[in-house]
Amino acid sequence: MGFSGELVFGRSGQELLDAPVFGTLPQEVRDAAVAWRVRPGGWRTLAFGHGLWDDPDAVLAGLVEWTAAPACLATVFDSQVAVVKGLVPGGPDWQAYLNQDAAARLWVEEPDDVADGAAWTSTPEFAEAVVHARAEIDTAVPAAAEAALAWAKAAGLSPEPDPAPVEHVLRTTGAPAEALFTTLLDTLGFPQG
Structure with a gap:
């Protein structure tokens, strides 16, 4: 089993875990939070266990408000797929999937008339549904890449204006x-620790 949980990325002059939005978490959860990655300039990634928040969007908004800087949150499912949401102070948010093949398989809609969901996943109908779901997810990649670049720019970075490298990451499959x-x-230009 891989990692399941939230990766929270933001910038702060103090510990990111001190953000009031994390203050409602039980102490044992706070103690178990991992400073997963520290980058120069005060950028940090915290790793939390899965299912801590009913409303991850509110957590992200609270973090952005507290830090007065862009932040993002990736909800990871068994290291196979992640839903990444980014937000800037007073600005629009963006969303992207990481590992789109796994996302399509995980979130393909099961027809109402299917009696055995496990058996359905080995049918040609399931395979066709995955192809359609993957295509639908892929159509959002160019807009997500552009939005992610704008988000990085709002963070004070100077990312390359070419969205192709970001699109490539969003279309990469098979990696954790x-x-x-x-x-x-890294591709968006955040300093590497």
């Missing part, structure tokens, strides 16, 4: 989702 998250931040 946490590794793709790190690669995405």
Whole structure:
């Protein structure tokens, strides 16, 4: 089993875990939070266990408000897939999937008339549904790459204006989702620790 949980990325002059949005977590959860990656300039990634928050969007908004800087949150499922959401102070958010093949398989809609979901995953109908789900996810990649670049620019970085490298990361499959998250931040120009 791989990692399942949230990777929270933000910038702060003090410990990111001191953000009030994390203050409601039980102490044992706070103690178990891992400073997963520290980057120059006060950028940090914290790793939390899965399912801590009913509303991850509110957590992200609270972190952005407290830090007055862009932040993002990646919800990772068994190291296979991640949903990444980024937000800037007073600005729009963006969302992308990491490891789209796994995302398509995980979130393909099961028809109402299927009696055995496990058996359905080995049918040609399931395979066709995955192809359609993957295509739908892929259509959002160019807009997500552009939004991620704008988010990085709002963070004070000077990322390359070419979205192709970001699109490439968003279309990469087969790697652990946490590794793709790190690669995405690297590609957006965040300083590497």
